Amino acid sequence: xxxxxxxVVSTILFVLGVIGVLAxxxxxxxxxxxxxxxxxxxxxxxxxxxxxNNNIDGHVFALFIIIVAAAEAAVGLxxxxxxxQIRETIHVDDATxxxx
Amino acid sequence: MNQTVASYLxxxxxxxxxxxxxxxxxxxxxxxxxxxLIFALAILAAVGFLSLVGGLGTYAERKISADMQARIGPxxxxxxxxxxxxxxGVKMLLKEDIVPTQSDKFxxxxxxxxxxxxxxxxxxxxxxxxxxxxFDFNVGLVYLIGxxxxxxxxxxxxxxxxxxxxSMLGGMRxxxxxxxxxxxxxxxxxxxxxxxxGLSFSSLVKAQGGWPHQWFxxxxxxxxxxxxxxxxxxxxxxxxxxxxxxxxxxxxVSGYHTxxxxxxxxxxxxxxxxxxxxVCGLAAxxxxxxxxxxxxxxxxxxxxxxxxxxxxxxxxxxxxxMVIVTxxxxxxxxxxxxxxxxxxxLIPISMVNLIMVGLWxxxxxxxxxxxxxxxxxxxxxxxxx
Amino acid sequence: MFDKILFISSALATIVGAVLTIxxxxxxxxxxxLLLSLLGVAxxxxxxGADFVAVIQLVVYVGxxxxxxxxxxxxxxGSSGQKANRFGxxxxxxxxxxxxxxxxxxxxxxxxxxxxxxxxxxxxxxxLAQIPAYSPTVSKIGISLVGTHVLxxxxxxxLLLGALVGAAIVSRPRRENR
Amino acid sequence: xxxxxxxxxMPILILLILGVAMVSxxxxxxxxxxxxxxxxxxxxxxxxxxxxxxxxxxVFNMRFYVTGLxxxxxxxxxxxxxxxxAVFKQLNDIGLGGLVFIELFLFILxxxxxxxxxxxKGDLDWVKSYHTEKGQD
Numbered sequence: 183x184x185x186x187x188x189x190v191v192s193t194i195l196f197v198l199g200v201i202g203v204l205a206x207x208x209x210x211x212x213x214x215x216x217x218x219x220x221x222x223x224x225x226x227x228x229x230x231x232x233x234x235n236n237n238i239d240g241h242v243f244a245l246f247i248i249i250v251a252a253a254e255a256a257v258g259l260x261x262x263x264x265x266x267q268i269r270e271t272i273h274v275d276d277a278t279x280x281x282x
Numbered sequence: 283m284n285q286t287v288a289s290y291l292x293x294x295x296x297x298x299x300x301x302x303x304x305x306x307x308x309x310x311x312x313x314x315x316x317x318x319l320i321f322a323l324a325i326l327a328a329v330g331f332l333s334l335v336g337g338l339g340t341y342a343e344r345k346i347s348a349d350m351q352a353r354i355g356p357x358x359x360x361x362x363x364x365x366x367x368x369x370x371g372v373k374m375l376l377k378e379d380i381v382p383t384q385s386d387k388f389x390x391x392x393x394x395x396x397x398x399x400x401x402x403x404x405x406x407x408x409x410x411x412x413x414x415x416x417f418d419f420n421v422g423l424v425y426l427i428g429x430x431x432x433x434x435x436x437x438x439x440x441x442x443x444x445x446x447x448x449s450m451l452g453g454m455r456x457x458x459x460x461x462x463x464x465x466x467x468x469x470x471x472x473x474x475x476x477x478x479x480g481l482s483f484s485s486l487v488k489a490q491g492g493w494p495h496q497w498f499x500x501x502x503x504x505x506x507x508x509x510x511x512x513x514x515x516x517x518x519x520x521x522x523x524x525x526x527x528x529x530x531x532x533x534x535v536s537g538y539h540t541x542x543x544x545x546x547x548x549x550x551x552x553x554x555x556x557x558x559x560x561v562c563g564l565a566a567x568x569x570x571x572x573x574x575x576x577x578x579x580x581x582x583x584x585x586x587x588x589x590x591x592x593x594x595x596x597x598x599x600x601x602x603x604m605v606i607v608t609x610x611x612x613x614x615x616x617x618x619x620x621x622x623x624x625x626x627x628l629i630p631i632s633m634v635n636l637i638m639v640g641l642w643x644x645x646x647x648x649x650x651x652x653x654x655x656x657x658x659x660x661x662x663x664x665x666x667x
Numbered sequence: 668m669f670d671k672i673l674f675i676s677s678a679l680a681t682i683v684g685a686v687l688t689i690x691x692x693x694x695x696x697x698x699x700x701l702l703l704s705l706l707g708v709a710x711x712x713x714x715x716g717a718d719f720v721a722v723i724q725l726v727v728y729v730g731x732x733x734x735x736x737x738x739x740x741x742x743x744x745g746s747s748g749q750k751a752n753r754f755g756x757x758x759x760x761x762x763x764x765x766x767x768x769x770x771x772x773x774x775x776x777x778x779x780x781x782x783x784x785x786x787x788x789x790x791x792x793x794x795l796a797q798i799p800a801y802s803p804t805v806s807k808i809g810i811s812l813v814g815t816h817v818l819x820x821x822x823x824x825x826l827l828l829g830a831l832v833g834a835a836i837v838s839r840p841r842r843e844n845r
Numbered sequence: 846x847x848x849x850x851x852x853x854x855m856p857i858l859i860l861l862i863l864g865v866a867m868v869s870x871x872x873x874x875x876x877x878x879x880x881x882x883x884x885x886x887x888x889x890x891x892x893x894x895x896x897x898x899x900x901x902x903x904v905f906n907m908r909f910y911v912t913g914l915x916x917x918x919x920x921x922x923x924x925x926x927x928x929x930x931a932v933f934k935q936l937n938d939i940g941l942g943g944l945v946f947i948e949l950f951l952f953i954l955x956x957x958x959x960x961x962x963x964x965x966k967g968d969l970d971w972v973k974s975y976h977t978e979k980g981q982d
Contacts, residue, residue, distance in 0.1 A: 187674070191681060193782055196782070197779050200771070200774070200775040202685075202688060210739055211763075213736065214698060215689050228712055228717045233798065236799055238811050239816075242812065246819060246823065249827075252731055255917070260833075260838040262743070266743045314855075318669075325860060394868055395864065406856040421718055424927055428730055431725075432729065435729075438734070461730075465920065465923065472930050475927070478934070481805055545871050629919070630957075633957055637953060640946045640949055670850055710858075723924050730920060738910050801850075809929055813936065813945050817948055821952060827959070828956060831962075835962070838907050839911075839968060840907055
């Protein structure tokens with residue numbers, strides 16, 4: 183389909199991700215919506231490769247976005263689980279003290 | 283690359299006449315409609331064949347285990363009990379489908395669906411023969427690994443959704459076993475891609491020849507070890523044989539699908555048996571020369587396709603038989619033995635394998651051990667006299 | 668004709684999955700709908716001719732990240748929505764109520780304004796006159812990974828090592844109690 | 846060989862929709878023709894006869910997560926290696942095989958050191974060697 187339709191889909195995905203991150207109070211739900219934002223960015227890169235300049239760097243960049251997102255999810259969830267063991271809840275408002 | 287069964291069949295005269303007739307009938311060029319019809323037929327045939335293999339798999343398993351334990355096995359329904367699996371299927375359809383109250387209705391619906399969708403997704407790329415592969419995807423191997431990881435998720439959600447401690451534990455063990463054994467399978471598949479130089483199944487199979495000495499399993503000692511790692515990994519990935527911990531009858535009361543009854547349980551069993559066939563097909567395609575026929579008998583014509591189909595299916599069913607036999611010969615592993623074997627033995631070995639196959643490629647320029655012996659021998663004899 | 672069907676079904680799956688991920692109350696259902704959205708995005712990659720990125724999305728996201736999320740939800744005692752904390756106060760429910768969603772939507776509208784502002788010069792960009800045919804991308808990506816982007820390829824292994832060691836340390840059961 | 850349209854991806858979509866349809870239709874048919882007399886006792890999860898106590902969603906310990914964590918790191922590693930390995934033979938025929946092998950070897954070596962670290966620190970063994978938090982393990 184057209185160039186604009188892909189931009190519309192990725193914008194909607196991005197906005198939904200932002201709403202999800204702000205509206206949820208459960209840390210894991212926030213991480214879920216974060217994945218949506220990363221996907222929207224990667225989608226834009228691949229769209230530009232197809233419609234704008236057709237060099238492969240868009241695909242390589244989308245590949246690295248996926249890889250960094252996976253590493254980030256791994257570390258983020260490890261922190262959330264450690265936080266859960268200390269605080270017994272995964273409610274965002276409890277993450278108030280900086281000291282571990 | 284990206285060849286499909288429809289584009290293969292289009293080479294034949296009757297199919298082109300059908301295309302001309304259709305496009306004349308409908309006015310516009312009906313090539314994609316014809317593609318759709320051929321794909322629909324091919325998929326129905328493949329799904330029918332695989333569920334038949336799945337059903338007969340249950341029958342074969344009970345028959346083989348019976349005569350290994352000197353008993354007879356099912357022989358009531360139909361001649362020699364062949365139609366036993368149809369009776370099981372109908373029984374499952376008619377049994378009451380109990381969904382426990384506290385359990386999660388939505389997950390009870392999604393878990394078997396994820397398993398079935400994960401397994402059906404892989405049918406598109408199984409390399410039956412050079413023409414009859416439904417869709418020879420350009421990155422078919424990566425697609426097969428990606429889609430079949432849905433089954434691990436379905437197993438976990440099945441265990442989690444039924445809210446009983448037993449199936450929760452079974453779901454947890456099943457999911458962690460499936461995902462941790464995926465790594466040795468992927469690493470040994472990578473060493474084969476290294477040798478064949480392409481990710482699509484047609485390039486993987488065409489890099490091997492028809493004769494056993496041209497298969498990748500005998501290409502060099504590291505791929506020989508890689509085959510057994512892939513076989514062990516795929517046993518664990520489909521919860522079979524010594525690794526059937528998630529559905530361990532003695533401990534977990536049949537593990538993650540304890541609470542599933544009726545047709546929901548039928549889907550888990552069907553998905554498991556079809557996945558065993560698909561995974562054995564993967565091992566056959568990667569290591570045992572897939573659908574290659576010695577001396578390329580019958581070429582690419584319809585006879586050639588049938589011969590290739592026969593060669594692929596006989597290799598896969600041989601591996602299927604080995605899977606069933608190992609189930610009734612080896613005891614079940616404990617959880618920690620299972621995990622230790624994967625992380626501390628299979629993954630380091632498959633990493634070393636991958637590096638050594640790369641070294642072999644660079645050193646001997648990709649020639650198999652037999653080529654080296656023959657070329658070495660010919661050089662020797664050449665210089666000899 | 669099929670291009671439209673594949674695009675519409677993938678885009679639909681993406682957007683419906685995303686809406687349900689951020690609105691459904693049970694966290695495990697949210698993870699399943701995220702899976703649906705990621706499958707939709709993989710379909711969109713297919714329509715964009717990025718077949719390798721689509722299957723890598725399948726392998727890494729669907730086969731890894733969602734499984735990890737589901738494990739994490741399991742380990743944090745499932746959907747404990749209304750747990751009161753030590754002071755007995757039931758705070759804002761974890762899955763968000765009307766107030767949090769209005770704040771989210773207001774701020775997202777702001778973000779949308781800036782995006783639309785950005786898009787004005789995106790539309791002014793010169794685009795390919797003739798869109799190229801779909802062609803296999805694996806070898807191009809492989810050669811660029813080994814050739815121009817070899818530094819990124821090696822550094823990403825260092826990044827993965829850092830993530831592995833860091834997350835292993837954080838999630839290792841400590842010797843002393845709390 | 847490049848294709849003009851996306852018809853080649855038709856089987857994937859057909860098969861996924863077929864999978865979903867098959868499960869939904871069969872469960873729907875089952876709902877109609879299946880006996881359905883739920884009773885309180887029958888709807889309890891199976892606990893070898895006794896009535897179930899407490900919800901099953903209790904907290905499990907961390908070793909399931911550590912497995913998942915190490916899995917995703919090595920899954921991403923293999924995902925990154927797919928394109929390099931697919932191109933290896935082609936470059937080897939040109940003569941660049943040694944260079945690509947060194948890059949691949951470095952990549953695997955760094956991550957193998959990560960695995961060795963986790964092995965040495967005891968993350969890989971399923972039953973943790975030293976006793977951890979009370980009641981956790």
